[in-house]
Amino acid sequence: MADESVQREALLAAIENVTARIADEKEYLTDLDSAIGDADHGANLNRGFQAVLKKVEEMDGADPQEIVKTVGMTLISEVGGAAGPLYGGSCMTASQELDGGITTETSIAFAEAFLEKLQDRGDARVGDKTMVDAITPAVHTYKKSIEQDDLPPLQALAKAVDAAERGVEFTVPLRASKGRASYLGWRSVGHQDPGATSTLMILEEILATAEE
Amino acid sequence: MADESVQREALLAAIENVTARIADEKEYLTDLDSAIGDADHGANLNRGFQAVLKKVEEMDGADPQEIVKTVGMTLISEVGGAAGPLYGGSCMTASQELDGGITTETSIAFAEAFLEKLQDRGDARVGDKTMVDAITPAVHTYKKSIEQDDLPPLQALAKAVDAAERGVEFTVPLRASKGRASYLGWRSVGHQDPGATSTLMILEEILATAEE
Amino acid sequence: MKKLINEPGDVVDEMLDGMTAAYPEELRRLDGTNVIVRADAPVDGEVAIVSGGGSGHEPTHAGYVGEGMLDGAAAGEVFTSPTADELSEMIQATDAGEGVLCVVKNYEGDVMNFETAAEMAEMEGVSEVAQVVVNDDVAVEDSLYTSGRRGVCGTILVHKAAGAAAHRGDDLEEVQRIAEKVIDNVGTMGTALTSCVTPEKGEPTFDLGEDEIELGIGIHGEPGTERVDMMPADDIAEELTNSVLDDLGLEDGQEVVTIVNGMGGTPQMELFVLNRKVQKLMDDHGLEVWDAMVGDYMTSLDMMGASITVCAVDDELKELLAYEADTPALKR
Amino acid sequence: MKKLINEPGDVVDEMLDGMTAAYPEELRRLDGTNVIVRADAPVDGEVAIVSGGGSGHEPTHAGYVGEGMLDGAAAGEVFTSPTADELSEMIQATDAGEGVLCVVKNYEGDVMNFETAAEMAEMEGVSEVAQVVVNDDVAVEDSLYTSGRRGVCGTILVHKAAGAAAHRGDDLEEVQRIAEKVIDNVGTMGTALTSCVTPEKGEPTFDLGEDEIELGIGIHGEPGTERVDMMPADDIAEELTNSVLDDLGLEDGQEVVTIVNGMGGTPQMELFVLNRKVQKLMDDHGLEVWDAMVGDYMTSLDMMGASITVCAVDDELKELLAYEADTPALKR
Ligand SMILES: Nc1ncnc2c1ncn2[C@@H]1O[C@H](COP(=O)(O)OP(=O)(O)O)[C@@H](O)[C@H]1O
Ligand SMILES: Nc1ncnc2c1ncn2[C@@H]1O[C@H](COP(=O)(O)OP(=O)(O)O)[C@@H](O)[C@H]1O
Ligand SMILES: [Mg+2]
Ligand SMILES: [Mg+2]
Ligand SMILES: [Mg+2]
Ligand SMILES: [Mg+2]
Structure with a gap:
């Protein structure tokens, strides 16, 4: 991958796109x-990403790892609910894997x-x-896709988005066993999970940014 | 007018008719x-007259004055609100005029x-x-109608009902100065007064009973 | 419209049973009536304070029965004043020989029934019955064209001050003076975002559009004095507060009690949002807030809306308002 | 849907300002946070009790901050748990060196944020942070297929008992034992007649027909476990109470506290109608009601509906529940 300032630009662009997408889809998610x-x-997510965008725009000259860590911390302190510690906490912890900047290898480690x-x-x-x-x-x-099929990262990411989309659809016929939806028992069947849906949106925007 | 037991029957019939009418028109008045x-x-009125009917049906052999007094007392203790002391209290006090049973003269004195x-x-x-x-x-x-025009009581009563009806219509364009409607100020204009309307209904039923 | 009730005609009776079941040691229902009195009534050596009115305003009035406030409260049918005979029974049951003060909200039905009741009770041997009529609703002009201003949420301050005066042993004349002092110094104005729904009718008493509110409402689901466009909470607070302050005409530095009162269906969250602005307005007007009350004190069933009460207080009233009280709805 | 608010995004902030304005001597807001603490926090020599959760449940939790109950309460956005950093600030601000007990309602968001906060606070030098998780909602089976039962109105009894224990000087372990004892003995079940309306969404969270109600609701406007036909209040009381009693399985003669809790939009009148039947049912089941509470203790904004809580009590819990408390929403 490219050097630090290019990575920073790409990261900022991705954050902008995710923030815009969540703002657009706020009502749908709700x-x-x-x-x-x-x-x-x-x-919840909209409040979080608006804050994230403001925060990272103020971060002159930070390296990618710092930026991702800040995204996580900001989500923790702005989102609340279940999604805050889940998205934010995971992002913060996983940012440790980006020590050497964003490379194919560190991106896999981050994801895992x-x-x-x-x-x-x-x-x-x-x-x-x-x-x-x-x-x-x-x-x-x-x-x-990367490790076994030797696909380039961009194509691997596109396949990952496809997989996430099937995951979202997969949630519809399920009975929830976690989160608030679990309180509904069988009544949760037939509805799409909001958190899985926002995950897909975020991944789609990251892909779109990478394709540019 | 006729003797006491005939008067009692007539009174009971009037009370039954008024009670039925108010029950029918409950929603409209409300x-x-x-x-x-x-x-x-x-x-309010329905609750009152249901109680009145029950009370007077139990009053074996009471004279007309007692019956009317009981009607008033029952309305006081069952209706509440403004209508209770107004209808009930006036009825109770005016019942004193029926000492000699219901005659043309005592009916005028009662009304006054x-x-x-x-x-x-x-x-x-x-x-x-x-x-x-x-x-x-x-x-x-x-x-x-009785004292100056020498009309028989039944015809006088019919004219009185006509007059009450015009009174009810007269309330529509007025601004209320008494009762809850007065709190609305000019907004009360254009609405018919519920109390005047129930008065008309009661008088109509008394007339209908008398005509039988 | 759904309600947690059984038969509409039984709602007052069942509510009162549910109340005495919640406060078996504090409250007692007079047999065969809709009157709630202190379990230990009549209270020796004290003037009795009683009130009453239509139901649907809970916790008004039975919620204020207890040490330091009311000795008795009569519940009429929903929004209908109690009948004179029940009021008279209440007066008799609470009189300890020191006399009884009736705190009446200014509605013709209430006033007429209380007057009749006082006559009846005196005939039954009650030593002395006095009456004060609360008319704090500044929305209604007190003019030839109205039956005077309505009694609304300011009434609970009358209960509190008069109840404290009675509890510390003041005589009837003095207790009545205190009650009248509160009445002279209190004003209230309310707004409705929705109509209430009475159990009998089962539908809203009036229709209100999605963008309209009623200003100058009473507490009986009657329409207000004016229908205006919906406004942000801060503007509503300003509108209501200014109406009250215009009416009271207080001096700079005057100490006051404020009440932000919910009408029954308003979340507490919204009452606190209103209170925030009310307190700012008091400050802007140079008034010293001695106590800021927020809650459902006098309601209209499930109506959404609120009223704002301001009462000027001096040392005498402050002492009485702060005096201990132990009732279901108000403890000090 | 009309609400007495300004901007939906400002409602929690403005509500909290309105609260501290109503209780300036009792409550203090931690600068830059949505945390309310006792004005005199930290309280020397006492274990601190804190709680928190989404807003929209007022008076829960800030209404229970005060002597004998909570030392602090964190308010999240409407129905959204507070963030871990604010929870951590609250824990630090209330700790007097005797440790802090977090009373957490069982929602994954709350639990996860409180856990993170405890770690953060301990890193900042708070001596000891303990956590209890309240899960009194019997509507939800505690099985592999759920995240356990929810924490609802029974939580306030935990606040009360644990707060009293802390106030009389019990140490953290003992206070935690008390809290867990309440949790082990309390059950709640609720019903909704209408959905609530959140400020952000401005429309009902779910649609409910004129003849339907939801049984087994939580307090976040989520649909319940079952949708059934509307019933008279007595039948609803029976349905809810029996679900709770089946779960608790109490012995004949057991002493209990009952709570009939309004969801925010329910007139008090209806709560008392419910309470009447609940008390009859306790009697039918051979239970001794030691205290019957009726009111809005834990709400869902403007939702119409109610929940019924039953808690078995022994001498130890009775002493603590009766212990003096002085908070905006509960005084003993
Ligand atoms: N225990 C969990 N593990 C993973 N995801 C969860 C869990 N609990 C909830 N979620 C996700 O969080 C989403 C809800 O997030 P959000 O509405 O912001 O929080 P809350 O449920 O606290 O209101 C759900 O749709 C689900 O995808
Ligand atoms: N002061 C009054 N004098 C005569 N009639 C009155 C007075 N006040 C009210 N009314 C009558 O009473 C009617 C209302 O009765 P009702 O609804 O039963 O009592 P309330 O106004 O207490 O609810 C009004 O329509 C009006 O006709
Ligand atoms: Mg959610
Ligand atoms: Mg009327
Ligand atoms: Mg009335
Ligand atoms: Mg949430």
């Missing part, structure tokens, strides 16, 4: 959360660490109808 | 009270005493947009 949660997922921390903190497994259902296949696909 | 009051006039007590207690005058606007023309017309 509607999904109304059906099987408490109608705040869109507002992110998933590990997420499962650790939230104790959810695939099939529990949470964001884990979108993140797990995405991370697995990304790693396998 | 709707009128919703517009410029507190949405309870129908329920009723009106006097009503104005005394409620301090309303014609034009204040209250039941006084229906009762006053009715009482004046009844008295004048």
